[in-house]
Amino acid sequence: MTDDHRPIPGPRPGHVPPIPGRQPSAPPPGVPTPGAPKPGAHLAAPESPVRASTIEPESVTQRVDELLAEVDEVRQSVGDTFDLAALSRQAELLDQAHDVLTGALDEVDRR
Template identity: 65%
Template sequence: MTDPQQHSTDQASTPTSRPVPNMMPRSVGAAAPAADSVGDMDPSSVTTGVGEILEQVDEIRRASGDTFDLAALGRQAELLERAHEVLTTALEDVDPR
């Protein structure tokens, strides 16, 4: 066994690396764009798609009002993840570093 004091000291002295956006995993079950659609994405379609998703998020927020609704919060999180995925995919299509 190791001494707990020594273990915590080792963690404090070891720098931790932070993930960068291009290293972050995609959402589980998220559909990747088809290989032939890469580069065919129109910026206005991305903007429109994300705008529609964000409008759904706002509708849920307005519907739930000031009450705390866990199901509504979960749905908003799913929609925001989808919007993030659309934006990430669009950025990867432009610059696939």
């Protein structure tokens, strides 16, 4: 008895085997790539209402100015000496100022 249900050896029609060590080519222009982000997908839908920002620029500026003033106070308190604790405190304050600014930008970007 012969087994007529075995696959025929050789390449399948329409199938091109990959070349070892070579990346598969990109699809031709205009052909969507599965899983690729769509242009503008991160933007709000045109029909959605644009909400007003709850960020007050003056409060952001004031908070950043306060933090930078503290950085200057720490720097002036140690003078020309190298103080690792003071440097660490300055880094913390600058990080807080960065967080205030990026938080404000994130809020504005969500509009």
